[in-house]
Amino acid sequence: MANLTLVQAINLALVQEMEKDDRVLLLGEDIGINGGVFRVTEDLQKRFGEHRVVDTPLAESGIIGTSIGLAMAGLRPVPEIQFDGFLGPAYDQICSHAARMRTRTRGGLTVPLTIRVPVGGGIHAPELHSDSPENIYIHQPGLKVVMPSSPYDAKGLLIACLRDPDPCIFFEPKRIYRAFREEVPEDEYVLPIGKARTVCEGEEMTIVSWGASVVQCMQAIEKSEKSIELIDLRTLYPFDMDAVEASVKKTGRCVIVHEAPKTGGFGAEIAARIMERCFLHLEAPVQRVAGFDTIMPYYKLELEYLPDTERISLAIDELAAY
Amino acid sequence: MPITNALTTEIQRVSILDEHGQFDETLGKDLIPNDDLIRLYEEMSLCRKLDEIAFKLQRSGRMGTYPQNMGQEANSLGAAYVLNQDDWLVTCYRENCGLFHRGLPPEKILLHWMGDERGNNIDPELCITPIAVPIGTQMLHATGLAWASKYRGEKRIACTFFGDGATSEGDFHEAMNFAANLDIPVVFFCQNNHWAISVPGRIQCSAPTVAQRAIAYGMDTIQCDGNDIFAVVYCMRKAVELAREHGRPFFIEGVTYRLGDHTTADDARRYRDEEEVELWRQRDPIIRVRDYMKQMGIWDDSKEAALMEQVEAETAAIVKRAESIEAPDSDDFFNAMYAEIPPDLDLQRRTRRTSSIGQDPSQIERPQTSSR
Numbered sequence: 209m210a211n212l213t214l215v216q217a218i219n220l221a222l223v224q225e226m227e228k229d230d231r232v233l234l235l236g237e238d239i240g241i242n243g244g245v246f247r248v249t250e251d252l253q254k255r256f257g258e259h260r261v262v263d264t265p266l267a268e269s270g271i272i273g274t275s276i277g278l279a280m281a282g283l284r285p286v287p288e289i290q291f292d293g294f295l296g297p298a299y300d301q302i303c304s305h306a307a308r309m310r311t312r313t314r315g316g317l318t319v320p321l322t323i324r325v326p327v328g329g330g331i332h333a334p335e336l337h338s339d340s341p342e343n344i345y346i347h348q349p350g351l352k353v354v355m356p357s358s359p360y361d362a363k364g365l366l367i368a369c370l371r372d373p374d375p376c377i378f379f380e381p382k383r384i385y386r387a388f389r390e391e392v393p394e395d396e397y398v399l400p401i402g403k404a405r406t407v408c409e410g411e412e413m414t415i416v417s418w419g420a421s422v423v424q425c426m427q428a429i430e431k432s433e434k435s436i437e438l439i440d441l442r443t444l445y446p447f448d449m450d451a452v453e454a455s456v457k458k459t460g461r462c463v464i465v466h467e468a469p470k471t472g473g474f475g476a477e478i479a480a481r482i483m484e485r486c487f488l489h490l491e492a493p494v495q496r497v498a499g500f501d502t503i504m505p506y507y508k509l510e511l512e513y514l515p516d517t518e519r520i521s522l523a524i525d526e527l528a529a530y
Numbered sequence: 531m532p533i534t535n536a537l538t539t540e541i542q543r544v545s546i547l548d549e550h551g552q553f554d555e556t557l558g559k560d561l562i563p564n565d566d567l568i569r570l571y572e573e574m575s576l577c578r579k580l581d582e583i584a585f586k587l588q589r590s591g592r593m594g595t596y597p598q599n600m601g602q603e604a605n606s607l608g609a610a611y612v613l614n615q616d617d618w619l620v621t622c623y624r625e626n627c628g629l630f631h632r633g634l635p636p637e638k639i640l641l642h643w644m645g646d647e648r649g650n651n652i653d654p655e656l657c658i659t660p661i662a663v664p665i666g667t668q669m670l671h672a673t674g675l676a677w678a679s680k681y682r683g684e685k686r687i688a689c690t691f692f693g694d695g696a697t698s699e700g701d702f703h704e705a706m707n708f709a710a711n712l713d714i715p716v717v718f719f720c721q722n723n724h725w726a727i728s729v730p731g732r733i734q735c736s737a738p739t740v741a742q743r744a745i746a747y748g749m750d751t752i753q754c755d756g757n758d759i760f761a762v763v764y765c766m767r768k769a770v771e772l773a774r775e776h777g778r779p780f781f782i783e784g785v786t787y788r789l790g791d792h793t794t795a796d797d798a799r800r801y802r803d804e805e806e807v808e809l810w811r812q813r814d815p816i817i818r819v820r821d822y823m824k825q826m827g828i829w830d831d832s833k834e835a836a837l838m839e840q841v842e843a844e845t846a847a848i849v850k851r852a853e854s855i856e857a858p859d860s861d862d863f864f865n866a867m868y869a870e871i872p873p874d875l876d877l878q879r880r881t882r883r884t885s886s887i888g889q890d891p892s893q894i895e896r897p898q899t900s901s902r
Contacts (some may be wrong), residue, residue, distance in 0.1 A: 241801045242728035257798070265698035265734050266665055266726045294664060296698065332594050332645065335663045463886075493893070495886055500878050505863035507594055507645030512860040514880075523886035530887070 212392040215385045218248050218324075219357035221366040222286070224396050226256055226371060230368060234273055235262040236288030237430055240278060245290055246326055246385055268294050271365075272301040272323065279321040280309065285464045292379075293336025295403075299344075307350030320368040322376045327355065328420050328467050329514055330383035332507040335503050340419075345377050346445045346477075352401055353444040355379040357422035359390040361442055364399030371523035372401060383419035386517045404448035406455070410437035413527060414455040414488060416478055417465040418444060421515055427507040428520035434528055444474060452478060460491035461530075463523045465515050470498035492530035497523045541741050543753045546760035549813040552822055558760050562611075564828050570611060570631075570759060574603040574816045577627040579841045580636055581790075584643065584851060588794040594855065596643045598790030602814035603627040603756070604782040604897060605721050608762025609689055612770055618688035620659045620672035624788075625691045626723060632656055648858065657686075657869070665726075665884060666692055666699030668874035669718060673709045675778075676716040680777060687773040689717040689766075695726025697743060698734045705779075710747040715773035717766070718744070718781045721756060723788040728801040744781035756784025757815040787813070 212220065212460040225371050227234045240263035243250035253261035261506040264271050290296050292460060295302075306319045312455035346353050354369055354376060356362040362380070369376035369412055407422065412434045417425045418441040429436045437455050441447050456462045462482055464475035497515045505513055546558040557848070562570070587593035610619060611861050619625075619632055630636055631655050641649030641663055650660035659675075660793040662668035671689025674689030679686035697704055697720060709716045722740050724731045735743070745753035750772060764786060769780035787810035791798045798807075823829035864879035865871060877889055888891040 237726070238728045240728070243800075245727065245795070263729050266695035266729065267698040267700065269700050270698070296664065310549070321546075334595050334645075337663075392556050471874070484667055486662055493888060495888070497886055498880065500864065501875050502867050504648050509863055510645070510858055513863065519883070519886065524881075526885065526887050530891075 209311045209391045211389045212359045213386045213389055214356070214359045214362050214380065215246060215248050217273055217363040217390075217392045218366055218380065219252070220230055220392065221363040222249065222252060222371070223255070225367060225370045226252070226260065228396075229370075230287060231282065231284040233260045233262065233283060234286045234288065235264050235275065237264060237290050239263060239288050241258040244288065246382065248380070249288070249323070257490055264514045268296070269297040269301050271307065272298040275303050275321045275323075276301060276309070276319050279319045279375075280317045280347060283334040285321045286324060286370065287321065290326070291333075291337045292325055292327045292341055295341060298323075300373075302345070302351070302377075303348045309397065310374065311350065320373050320376045322366070322372070322378050324378050324380060326382040326385070327379040327385055328381045329510050330420065332510070334352075335427060335506060338510060340466070342377075342379055342444055343468055343472065343474045346474055350375070351445065353379070354401060355381065355444060356442060357381065357384065357418040357419055357440050359392050361399060361405065361440075364390055364397050365401070365442060367396060368398045368401050368451060371398065373399040374450050374512040376401070376485065379419065383420040384423060389479065399442070401443045402448055403442065405440045405442055406451065407438040407440050408436070410435040410459065412436060412459055412464075413461040413463065414452070415463050415465060415520075415524075416452055418442065419467065421465045421467055424515060425519050425520055428524060431517065431521060432524050434524060436524065447478075449485070451483050452482065456482055456486045457489045460489055461527050462490075463495045463497060463502070463520070463527055465497045465520055467499050467514055468509055470496055471501045473498050481513045492527050495523050495527055531825055532890065536686060539742075539745055541751065541753055543755075544761045544765055545755040545758055545819055547758050547766060547822055549754065549818065551825065553755050553760075553822065555761065557764055560747065561760055561763055564826070566611070567819065567823065569818045570607060571816070571829075572841075573607060574627055574759075574819070575601050575632055575837060576636075576841050576844060578816060579845045580640075580848060582624070583845050584640060585790070585794060585848070587640075588643075593640065593644050595793045595795045597623050597793040599624045599626045599699075600789075601789030601810065602721055602723055602786045604759040604762050605756045605786060607631055607689060608759045609717070609719055609766050612763055612766035614686070616657055618657050618672060618675040618687055619658070620662075620668050620675065620688055620690040622665070622668060622692055624660045624693070624697070624723070627789075628691075631656060634658055635851075636848045637852040640849065643854065646854060646855070646858060647862070648855065666696030666702045668692070669696075669705035670701050670708070673705045673714050676709070676714045676773075678712060684701060685774055687715040687717065687770065689769075689784060691717060691721060692718045692728060693722065694720060694722040694731045694734050694740055695729065695870055696720075697740055705869040706744065706747045706749060706779075709779035709836050710749045713777050715777050716779045717769045717773055718749075718779065720781070720783045721786055722783050723786050725788050725792070725798070725802065727796060727879070728798075729793040730802075739783060741781060741783035749779050749781050751781040751783070753785060756786035757813050758874070759815060759819060768777065783800065786815075789814075
């Protein structure tokens, strides 16, 4: 066991998979000698060579498009898109090709790649370095979407993605890259894609969240006197509706918390599923604490945008009183 | 003859005031009148000083991530000097000097990097687009802006700036292709500063020049010493004439160097040799002009000392203006979304700190009357 940050846990997962499987190669902007702008790939080029850790031209569509080719040829590329806001140029390759190749060829060609993307706000970064676009990719059939909220989960989930036969987007919440450490086993382990984690158990209310917001939810729960169950979805597609259903049937109340804008966000899907499966068990309308339907403001106001403990606590109190 | 030569071409490189102080009289004579040269030198000095201060502001927690412009001042300044006041200036983020020349209040740049959108609220009369953060996207906008003036039969043109890294993005090639094939008067100015964060220029372009990329699109092109303001002005005059008088695009590769880190979040010592940086420090565009002016007898140490004093005071005032702006109202990011705020967004705005229940306060008052 080692006490690792999220960044170190991801680095460790990459090292172990690269040692084990020479089909795994990394490509992206500044991931080589510089070790990535967040140092997630620190020392990997030194260790595995320039042919396996590749500094590419500055071209996101190129990074994903060539990764699709590498994957169709039987390799396991792990492209990095440097920031959430730079996914734009890669959107066409991700959604028009990576997501569709298996079904388009009825299994003849597949695209086993894992796109790593730092995601979310809260680090005082410039424009387009703080967005939460996960729902765009959840809504694109053919992709798997994963977002860990802890070092332990990050390692196990990343290994699961790297070994998955289909294209995965692995969102790394940059706000908690180095926010805390956690015991992470040295040995390799896999956390299944599609399984949520119950962070803490409770009887009166369920909170469903993912990514960096899980930390804010924990803080609100610690401040509350209510008995609250927190479910970290961990993987957003496929997602663990069984875990949400069991919890909400037990508690009768649910708040969903995410950074992405509220309207059309993934919280809406969870809420609709709760209506389908738990309607007769509900004691109150399902609530969402989310980013607003605005562009993520520049950093002077970013904390006004992000769901914080105060807003989550308010939702807890209002929902409990309903 | 089954194999013939389909094309032979060459790329011209322009250098007028070189790093050793050699001045080419043939090209350089009367290119920039002395009074103007002094003014350009003063502007570069101010920009450099502000750049140094911005770095310190970030280090002391008074500003967010900031990309230094140090060493690249001559490119955008030379361009802005040649352009008309109503020509579009479509920049990325290492063109502060040209923007200040155009008339952008320098505190606007600081405000942007202080995480404040009001830094992008620019007087439309200045014909400037805001800092473009995503790489290589703004060249298409410049092409559209120039297209609009062609459409209206105006003589306005656009000049867009980008780095060597941006030439790897698809949008760059699409912009070049549109401009060349649709006869759009836009000047593409590549600041080849050798580094895209940690990735060296050879990963972006393995041809000997970036300038030759334009040939593939049928566009006139030239390479210049981007640390030589005379060469920049010379090339810009050619480009602007072609664009304004003949409606054609033009490509300039200004060869320069990023003397600082990519941004304050970067540490270039991790990936490049200090020797290389030192070599380019010797080619500094500002020192070169100063030495030349002294040689010409139009500048001396006492003028320099006076200028430094003036620059010190001006930059202090700029920082003060940026920092003394009132804190933004958190209604701002809602109110600025649409010309008219949609009712649902307005509800989010009004209740963002006071209610969570569907962001509809009326629901909270109802529970007692519910069937439960």
